[in-house]
Amino acid sequence: MAYNLLKGKRGIIFGALNDQSIAWKTAEKVFEEGGSFVLTNAPIAMRMGEINKLAEKCKAEVIPADATSMEDLENLVSKSTEILGGKLDFILHSIGMSPNVRKGKDYGDLNYDWYLKTLDVSALSFHKVMQVAEKQDAMNEWGSILALSYIAAQRTFPDYSDMAQAKAVLESIARSYGYRFAKNKNVRVNTISQSPTVTTAGSGVGGFDVFLDYADKMSPLGNASGEDCANYIVVMFSDLTRKVTMQNLMHDGGFSSSGITDDLIEQLTK
Numbered sequence: 001m002a003y004n005l006l007k008g009k010r011g012i013i014f015g016a017l018n019d020q021s022i023a024w025k026t027a028e029k030v031f032e033e034g035g036s037f038v039l040t041n042a043p044i045a046m047r048m049g050e051i052n053k054l055a056e057k058c059k060a061e062v063i064p065a066d067a068t069s070m071e072d073l074e075n076l077v078s079k080s081t082e083i084l085g086g087k088l089d090f091i092l093h094s095i096g097m098s099p100n101v102r103k104g105k106d107y108g109d110l111n112y113d114w115y116l117k118t119l120d121v122s123a124l125s126f127h128k129v130m131q132v133a134e135k136q137d138a139m140n141e142w143g144s145i146l147a148l149s150y151i152a153a154q155r156t157f158p159d160y161s162d163m164a165q166a167k168a169v170l171e172s173i174a175r176s177y178g179y180r181f182a183k184n185k186n187v188r189v190n191t192i193s194q195s196p197t198v199t200t201a202g203s204g205v206g207g208f209d210v211f212l213d214y215a216d217k218m219s220p221l222g223n224a225s226g227e228d229c230a231n232y233i234v235v236m237f238s239d240l241t242r243k244v245t246m247q248n249l250m251h252d253g254g255f256s257s258s259g260i261t262d263d264l265i266e267q268l269t270k
């Protein structure tokens with residue numbers, strides 16, 4: 001059921017790789033709610049052409065951009081405002097990648113060039129996107145900017161490796177840039193800390209299936225799905241959340257506040 005929550009709003013959605021991606025599901029929901037947007041992803045991620053199917057469905061244009069490249073981002077933001085016919089009301093940063101995790105590097109044997117790549121792609125890119133948007137004065141007053149995080153920023157999950165530091169930096173950038181953007185432009189900046197979700201990035205983390213089951217049992221409402229996350233993002237992009245800023249918003253079915261649950265006890269006593 002649609003509520004027209006984003007009628008007339010314009011934005012950019014980063015990170016729709018395939019139909020499992022949180023960004024993909026978000027694009028579908030934003031479109032249903034009346035929003036228009038440009039889709040973007042790293043040029044290499046567009047090889048399979050999947051994103052074009054989403055673009056067609058959502059009547060969106062696609063502009064490739066490596067989110068670590070200032071040049072690509074400048075081009076993306078200026079073309080987007082041109083195509084959409086005005087300034088932006090929302091931006092979704094749904095980007096994460098660790099070469100160390102991908103290549104199975106142990107946390108005690110990390111490759112530091114890759115570590116820097118993890119931080120650049122998964123965290124600094126968020127700062128870059130906002131810096132470009134601010135310099136081009138591309139955001140509308142009361143706009144909303146979101147990035148996706150994970151609770152490994154606060155607690156240790158061994159297989160998450162250097163992505164844990166990337167998420168900690170990402171959340172910190174949301175607070176620092178959130179302050180700045182609020183003061184300058186009444187724009188809000190938040191991160192959503194999402195339950196483990198079956199996607200390409202999620203499944204890259206070791207022992208993911210077992211972990212998904214554990215998280216589900218540790219969450220009184222069960223894991224939040226990609227669709228649930230997309231719904232939450234729509235609300236955060238809408239005018240109903242204008243005074244929420246500089247927050248890391250837990251979207252995890254209660255996982256982060258639970259010590260143990262009956263479901264987990266039952267499983268462990270089997």
Ligand SMILES: NC(=O)c1ccc[n+]([C@@H]2O[C@H](COP(=O)([O-])OP(=O)(O)OC[C@H]3O[C@@H](n4cnc5c(N)ncnc54)[C@H](O)[C@@H]3O)[C@@H](O)[C@H]2O)c1
Nearest residue numbers: 015017021022042045067095096148196197199200201202
């Ligand atoms: N899946 C989970 O369990 C989970 C849980 C919490 C948070 N998150 C976060 O959600 C976000 C989206 O991930 P997802 O789970 O939908 O997986 P996904 O693999 O579908 O999306 C990750 C995206 O990042 C893009 N990307 C990688 N390098 C890039 C670059 N240099 N420039 C531009 N884009 C680049 C990829 O192409 C891909 O589209 C990530 O920040 C991820 O860490 C995921």
